[in-house]
Amino acid sequence: MGIDFKPDKPIYQQIMDLISSEIIRGKRCPGDRLTSVRDYAVEIGVNANTIQRVYQELERIGIVESRRGQGTFITENHNRLHQLREEMKQQYIQSFVSDMQSLGFSLREMIEGIHQYTKKGDDDDQA
Amino acid sequence: MIKLEEVHKKYWVYPAIKDITLSLEIGRIFGIIGENGSGKSTLLRLMAGLLKPTKGVITINGEVASRQTRKHVAYLSDQDYYFPYFTIEELIQYYHSQFSDFDSIKAKSIIDFLSLEPTAKIGHLSKGNRGRVKMVMTLSRNAPFLILDEPFSGLDPMVRKSILQGLIQFVDLSRQSVILTTHELKEVESVLDVAIVLKEGKLMGRKPVEQIREEQKMSILEWMENLYQEERESMKA
Incomplete structure (x- = not known):
């Protein structure tokens, strides 16, 4: 908790930006597993539906991949x-x-x- | 689904709710917002089956709201109402005996999550911990609708944060919805799916929070103030 979201942009987009910048900075690496939807929701203080949407959108644009039964991972497509x-x-x-x-x-x-x-x-x- | 159709509620001659038609589906966190006296608590009590509408119909999963539909609804009152001589454990047993959907195992996990001491007497708890206990009792019911009247009011920021985290952690949005009232908009905004604005007992608007940000570039507080402003201007005209 404790992220100040800007009022003029949807929260799910701001979280997508956050994850993307963490990947670029090397804080998250290719192949890393993302925290489960619920744990990440609790961690940053948003609704689980929002995180669900973040993961779906990141998958849609090819930044993460979900593997059945294992979770969601950052793509290894460099x-x-x-x-x-x-x-x-x-x-x-x-x-x-x-x-x-x-x-x-x-x-x-x-x-x-x-x-x-x-x-x-x-x-x-x-x- | 909770459905309100042209619902009115009067206290004696004083109207508290005026002609509200609204549907609340499963899988969302709804925030009902508005100034003091706008009818928020009355609306929650109507949905919880604690009050009868003066006119109009409220149904919960197809049944007309009444004492019988309270099995579909876990209601957190804005009052302090717990038996001071019970310990937290005893309160859990009591709730378990009263509500068939009360999940004692879940209650214990929430108590853990919120760092409460199960053997502590309710009467000896701080106000913050009593606020946490109320949340435990509500979240532990596997009811489809959790209705929370001012769950954060009068609590310090740390307690508000932990209660909010408990809510995110333990509500199951695949089969539950939360309907809450609050004045702590800044803190709660990121947790809401949908904002519902009331003014003087009337429904002023209902919109997904992300849509308000996307289309209006506004926080829900600004959106609410805008709706209030428009209403004042239309009254003048």
Whole structure:
């Protein structure tokens, strides 16, 4: 329990995002078994119907596989997981760019800003 | 399925429920929300067969709601009503003798889950633990409908959280539904399937919570406030 869900997006989508980002970060690995629907529901404080839907949707988009009588597992299809990583990158870039554009920043300013910001990070690392 | 058809309820001349038609199916957690005095508790008591409608019909699995249909319904009252001289174990035995669908083994698992001490006397429990005990007794009945009147009110956040976890863990949505009233919308929202809004005894809306988020980009609190606002504006016009 203790996840703050945003009010403007369905909860099942937010949990799908959470699991996807855990896969990308390596917190969950290909072939890992997902917690049972009920245990995961209790853990993050949502209705079991919602988790059921999360697992179904993740299966539909090929991120997890359910094996009869054994549970639900993260796919070992590395191409699909690589693609997931790309999708997430695109999603973050898209949201960053559209936020920046709505504030009136040009593409060049964004790129320069990123360069400066990451360069500053490098300097800090060396210090 | 619980079905209400054009249900009205008056206390003497005062209307508490006005013309409500509503169906509640199995497999969902319903949250009935609305300001104080909007008729939430009355609606629950009508569905639990504890009150008779002044007009209209309520059926539960096809039977007209009455004392007899209470076998289909486990009702958690908003009152503190437990026998203070019983221990938790004795209360379980008592419930077992009263309700044929009471599952003592499940009761023991829930007691474990909520870290309650079976030999403790009810009268010696903290308010939070009495709240937990009420939940144990309700969740341990294998009734198709669990009707919970303000199960979280007056309890601290830790207790609310554990009761909510107990609910998620032990309700079986493949053959049960939960109908609850609450003011703790923020905490409970993620557990609800469907929100039902009442105002002054009238049904203002009923919608799946995920659909409210998807279509309106709103929490259920914002959705409720919107419905109230629209109603006020339509009254003015």
